[in-house]
Amino acid sequence: GESVGLHLPTLSVQEGDNSIINCAYSNSASDYFIWYKQESGKGPQFIIDIRSNMDKRQGQRVTVLLNKTVKHLSLQIAATQPGDSAVYFCAENTGGFKTIFGAGTRLFVKA
């Protein structure tokens, strides 16, 4: 069936280093991908998105890369800060309003 998954359940990085969070998706028809950040006790917060006609998109300190050949998505966070500690979800829109979330990666930032 359709699924969006993450390669690593947890990621620990040193403050100031760059973080890379990976995601694999299985539905080749998906055309819209989103990264969300969820802090403890809060709802998911939009970070960045990318459409299937692009392979890279940059935001403030974040970059999303899309490799449609291998159905892989990644989120890069530059100069990771303690406030970046959270669970990160990739999500794909499989058509209409249906959004499927990946399993999530917990990012720990060590001071």
Added chain:
Amino acid sequence: DTEVTQTPKHLVMGMTNKKSLKCEQHMGHRAMYWYKQKAKKPPELMFVYSYEKLSINESVPSRFSPECPNSSLLNLHLHALQPEDSALYLCASSQDQGGTDTQYFGPGTRLTVL
């Protein structure tokens, strides 16, 4: 205002109770969503309303009954729930561009069913 509000923050109910969760947004969004999130799991889509009409029901049991009384409000009526229904219930809204638009999430209602 980019806020989605949800009430109550926490809810404890028995299996014979009837309760309702409420969600409100004033961003002019015309799509509204209910998700269920179990601990350490991703959100799972339950319902989607588009222009106040039910667009998606992800085979959710009938003990969950959504309602969209107007474009700013979304309710989730609960009746005869089971302990396994305990979860964080998240509401989201978006502009309604067929799904390829940013969803804004509320903080959720933490539901415990005894």
